[in-house]
Amino acid sequence: MKSKFMHVAVGVIVAVLAAATIGSGADKDTLVVGVSSDVHTLDPAVSSDNYDWRQIYPAYDRLMKYKVVNGEGSTEVEPMAAESYTVSPDSLEWTVKIRQGITFDDGTPLDAKAVKFSFDRVLKIGKGPADNLGAIKTVDVVDDHTVKITLKSPFGPFLQTLATDAASIVNPNVITHEKNGDLAQGWLAQNMDGSGPFKMTEWSRGERFVLAARDTYWGPKPKLKRVIVRFMRESSDQRMALENGDIDIAEGILIDQIPALEKNPNVVVRRYPSQLVEYVYLNCEKPKLQNKLVRQALNHAVDYQGIISHVLRGNGVQMRGPVPKGMWGHKPDVLQYQRDPAKAKALLKQAGMEKLDLTLIYSERRPSWEQIAAILQSNFADIGVNLKLELMANPTLREKIDRGDFELCLGAWSPDYADPSMFMNFWFDSKNFGLPGNRSRYASTQVDELIRKSLSLSDVKARTELYHQAQAIIMDDAPYIFLYQTQTMVPMRKAVQGYVFNPMLESMYNFEAISKE
Amino acid sequence: MQILSYVLKRLLYLVPVLLGVTLLVFVISHAIPGDPARMMAGQKASHEAVENLRRSMGLDRPLPEQYAAYLFGLLRGDLGFSIRNQRPVIEDLRDFFPATLELSLASMLLCVGVGLPLGIVSAVRRNRPVDHASRVFSVFGVSMPVFWLGLMLLLLFYRTLGWLPGSGRLDIHIDPPAQATGLYLIDTLLEGSLAKFGDALLHLLMPAFCLSYVYLAIITRIVRSSMISVMGLDFITTARANGISEAAIVLKHCLKNSLIPTVTITGLSIGELLGGAILTETIFNWPGMGKYVVDSVNFLDFPALMGFTLVVALAYVLINLAVDVLYAFLDPQVRY
Numbered sequence: 001m002k003s004k005f006m007h008v009a010v011g012v013i014v015a016v017l018a019a020a021t022i023g024s025g026a027d028k029d030t031l032v033v034g035v036s037s038d039v040h041t042l043d044p045a046v047s048s049d050n051y052d053w054r055q056i057y058p059a060y061d062r063l064m065k066y067k068v069v070n071g072e073g074s075t076e077v078e079p080m081a082a083e084s085y086t087v088s089p090d091s092l093e094w095t096v097k098i099r100q101g102i103t104f105d106d107g108t109p110l111d112a113k114a115v116k117f118s119f120d121r122v123l124k125i126g127k128g129p130a131d132n133l134g135a136i137k138t139v140d141v142v143d144d145h146t147v148k149i150t151l152k153s154p155f156g157p158f159l160q161t162l163a164t165d166a167a168s169i170v171n172p173n174v175i176t177h178e179k180n181g182d183l184a185q186g187w188l189a190q191n192m193d194g195s196g197p198f199k200m201t202e203w204s205r206g207e208r209f210v211l212a213a214r215d216t217y218w219g220p221k222p223k224l225k226r227v228i229v230r231f232m233r234e235s236s237d238q239r240m241a242l243e244n245g246d247i248d249i250a251e252g253i254l255i256d257q258i259p260a261l262e263k264n265p266n267v268v269v270r271r272y273p274s275q276l277v278e279y280v281y282l283n284c285e286k287p288k289l290q291n292k293l294v295r296q297a298l299n300h301a302v303d304y305q306g307i308i309s310h311v312l313r314g315n316g317v318q319m320r321g322p323v324p325k326g327m328w329g330h331k332p333d334v335l336q337y338q339r340d341p342a343k344a345k346a347l348l349k350q351a352g353m354e355k356l357d358l359t360l361i362y363s364e365r366r367p368s369w370e371q372i373a374a375i376l377q378s379n380f381a382d383i384g385v386n387l388k389l390e391l392m393a394n395p396t397l398r399e400k401i402d403r404g405d406f407e408l409c410l411g412a413w414s415p416d417y418a419d420p421s422m423f424m425n426f427w428f429d430s431k432n433f434g435l436p437g438n439r440s441r442y443a444s445t446q447v448d449e450l451i452r453k454s455l456s457l458s459d460v461k462a463r464t465e466l467y468h469q470a471q472a473i474i475m476d477d478a479p480y481i482f483l484y485q486t487q488t489m490v491p492m493r494k495a496v497q498g499y500v501f502n503p504m505l506e507s508m509y510n511f512e513a514i515s516k517e
Numbered sequence: 518m519q520i521l522s523y524v525l526k527r528l529l530y531l532v533p534v535l536l537g538v539t540l541l542v543f544v545i546s547h548a549i550p551g552d553p554a555r556m557m558a559g560q561k562a563s564h565e566a567v568e569n570l571r572r573s574m575g576l577d578r579p580l581p582e583q584y585a586a587y588l589f590g591l592l593r594g595d596l597g598f599s600i601r602n603q604r605p606v607i608e609d610l611r612d613f614f615p616a617t618l619e620l621s622l623a624s625m626l627l628c629v630g631v632g633l634p635l636g637i638v639s640a641v642r643r644n645r646p647v648d649h650a651s652r653v654f655s656v657f658g659v660s661m662p663v664f665w666l667g668l669m670l671l672l673l674f675y676r677t678l679g680w681l682p683g684s685g686r687l688d689i690h691i692d693p694p695a696q697a698t699g700l701y702l703i704d705t706l707l708e709g710s711l712a713k714f715g716d717a718l719l720h721l722l723m724p725a726f727c728l729s730y731v732y733l734a735i736i737t738r739i740v741r742s743s744m745i746s747v748m749g750l751d752f753i754t755t756a757r758a759n760g761i762s763e764a765a766i767v768l769k770h771c772l773k774n775s776l777i778p779t780v781t782i783t784g785l786s787i788g789e790l791l792g793g794a795i796l797t798e799t800i801f802n803w804p805g806m807g808k809y810v811v812d813s814v815n816f817l818d819f820p821a822l823m824g825f826t827l828v829v830a831l832a833y834v835l836i837n838l839a840v841d842v843l844y845a846f847l848d849p850q851v852r853y
Contacts, residue, residue, distance in 0.1 A: 027690075030690065032689050032690075038812070040601050040602055040603065041602065041603040043603070046603065048558060048559025048560075048561070048562060049559065126565075126566055126569040126570075127557070127558055127562070127566060127569070127570055128557075128558045128559035128561070128562040128566060130566055131561065131562055131563050131566055134563070185603070186603075186604070189602075189603040189604055190604060202692065202693075204612075204693050204804070205602075205609070205612040205613065205804060206612070206613060206616070206804025206805075206808055206809070207685060207686065207687075207693065207804045208689070228689060228690070230685070230689055231802070231804070232684060232685075232802045233799055233802060233808065234684075234799060234800055234802065236668060236671075237671070237683070237684045237800065237801075237802055240671060240672070240675060240676045240683060241683050241684070241689075243676065244675070244676060244679075244683065246683060246689055247689065393549070393551070393814075393815070394815060395549070395550075395551030395552070395553075395555075395556055395815070395816070395817045396549065396550045396551050398551065398552070398555055398556070398560060399550045399551045399552055399555070400550070402552070402555065416561065426561065434564065435555065435560050435561075436560070436561055436562060436563055436564065437561065
């Protein structure tokens with residue numbers, strides 16, 4: 001009897017395991033992307049996180065979109081749901097004609113009312129994304145397909161902000177899901193109601209997020225039928241899955257695993273110049289760092305090339321000025337600090353600070369920081385500066401940056417929209433002290449005037465000139481140590497075609513144009 | 518009846534324990550420097566946007582008021598609102614807890630199913646090759662870092678041999694079963710899909726083994742040593758002299774008497790496993806409480822942390838109560 005039972009049990013187990021699918025392999029209609037972070041909220045009026053935007057962005061239309069030039073991503077924008085636009089001579093009133101025939105899933109048209117509802121909603125909710133649309137004073141419906149947007153003051157990068165995630169156009173009918181006056185935030189945190197090329201079909205928390213191509217999409221039809229975003233925190237896990245062909249793109253593979261990965265003939269690691277920069281804030285309010293000679297000395301102490309070759313394994317370039325290469329407003333001839341310990345020592349001597357004790361704070365948010373901190377400590381020791389390193393939790397670090405409670409701090413920054421103001425005005429305007437941008441607490445009346453004036457103009461040439469003047473002053477004042485501009489690496493299976501990287505859309509994908517061979 | 522009143526008394530103790538836990542977590546999470554409103558708003562958000570958010574989240578109210586509001590909500594079964602996920606904590610727990618529970622139960626099954634027989638065999642065949650092998654196996658289990666073991670298992674069985682699937686609870690291309698219990702092994706069967714059940718089972722093997730190995734090793738060693746000490750007692754010699762078979766002596770007399778320490782350690786282990794097998798969940802990309810709580814800490818999401826701690830504390834207390842009750846059944850000398 002017992003033996004009969006055992007036979008049946010073994011038979012059932014074998015049958016079950018045989019029925020199970022191991023490595024069922026991806027089909028050509030489905031793209032699987034391995035990512036390191038789960039999604040938190042799907043509401044474009046709430047999320048300030050690229051990892052959320054990765055899912056939100058393809059599910060909504062916006063008035064403007066980033067151009068693709070010769071198969072490459074660009075920072076310029078062109079109409080998307082907008083058909084055309086005009087601007088008043090004082091650059092305050094923007095009249096936008098909206099393309100006809102775009103509808104949401106329930107048949108509601110994407111029209112002037114929908115645009116007004118979406119923008120008003122973002123501004124009324126007033127969370128992070130509201131800052132991207134912060135230039136807007138009012139949105140008025142002129143007719144069904146025309147909207148007039150009035151700005152508080154002229155704002156050069158206004159069109160660029162219309163291509164950000166914050167400017168996603170939401171079906172106004174979501175208001176039926178409103179609870180306690182939350183403008184449907186509770187519902188939109190977990191659901192989507194847009195008109196973009198993809199729509200959400202499943203979100204299993206901590207596991208995967210599935211998007212399906214929208215059959216009724218008004219624009220070019222997506223080549224993929226389904227996109228599965230698979231949450232995989234571990235770099236080695238992503239690497240194994242990519243090599244085994246279980247995922248098609250892996251975005252969280254650590255730099256030290258890239259050389260080994262590149263030996264796999266089925267995998268290609270694509271590299272793109274990114275707008276993500278890493279730098280050190282020198283708190284200009286701290287007595288030891290108030291003298292610009294000290295800040296210049298610290299800038300001269302750093303072994304920039306050593307950091308790039310050792311920490312980034314060559315996948316980056318030293319920054320030249322605050323505006324990165326690839327962004328208009330970059331000044332290719334501005335002063336670039338180089339390692340020169342003798343000069344650094346002389347500057348310290350001139351400042352009367354030959355022996356100096358400083359503290360650098362950083363967190364584990366980026367894997368590179370631990371190594372950079374150690375290199376900086378050694379570099380500073382060469383010029384007689386004793387650098388104490390303090391590692392702390394990221395929320396604590398942010399709190400300290402916001403309060404200015406630090407001497408030196410490691411940081412990273414990437415722009416939300418394609419405009420040098422994302423660097424120049426955020427980092428240097430003395431009204432912007434703290435975490436939102438001016439983390440060095442740098443104040444210069446001259447620089448304030450130049451960058452504020454530039455922001456109010458729409459003529460790119462005039463704006464560039466003003467930003468260039470400001471950059472020359474800033475580099476001499478040295479409120480930051482500009483380390484490097486990174487290179488984004490996207491490892492993927494060779495079968496993946498049509499991927500276009502856009503430096504404005506880090507960790508986001510043009511799913512609508514991607515296909516698999 | 519006596520045992521019933523004991524259980525009721527223990528359940529009443531739960532109230533001050535859980536209150537203490539909420540107070541402790543509340544105080545600690547607010548003592549950490551950091552601003553949840555800023556974390557939520559994003560680092561580039563203006564101070565005005567952060568202030569708006571702080572007001573709307575009720576974080577501008579005095580701390581005692583916030584704590585009182587939390588407790589009041591708790592009485593109504595409301596565990597608060599997750600700052601990071603922007604939804605009620607109870608919904609988060611409903612999504613993440615079953616994954617951890619399934620993994621923990623599978624691990625315990627392995628611990629007891631393998632650890633117990635291995636301990637018995639080791640004790641009975643003391644100082645023979647099988648005992649040496651079992652001891653080596655146990656030493657490995659206690660000393661091997663989970664992180665390393667998990668990676669090696671994946672490298673060998675998934676990447677190199679291709680015998681077992683990689684990380685996660687199901688194959689990437691398989692749609693999860695409709696959530697009835699949240700335990701995939703049960704939900705897939707309820708859905709009537711044998712293929713999904715098999716896939717879920719295969720996905721469970723490596724993480725469950727990885728998680729159980731340490732406890733399995735401990736249980737093996739404890740069973741072995743307590744069996745050996747019982748086997749040397751006079752009543753066993755008497756039983757042998759009475760001609761009772763060796764199997765009956767081992768399984769009936771020795772095992773029953775050596776089970777108490779095993780039950781204790783098993784109970785404690787379940788509590789620990791439920792508390793979040795953070796490393797195992799990270800390596801095997803298991804969407805459970807361990808990952809959830811790490812993310813919550815990084816985001817200063819204290820309602821989520823409090824909800825998690827409450828659930829774990831509750832599970833711990835209840836499991837320990839069950840263990841205490843079990844003592845009375847295993848050992849007639851134990852009375853409440």
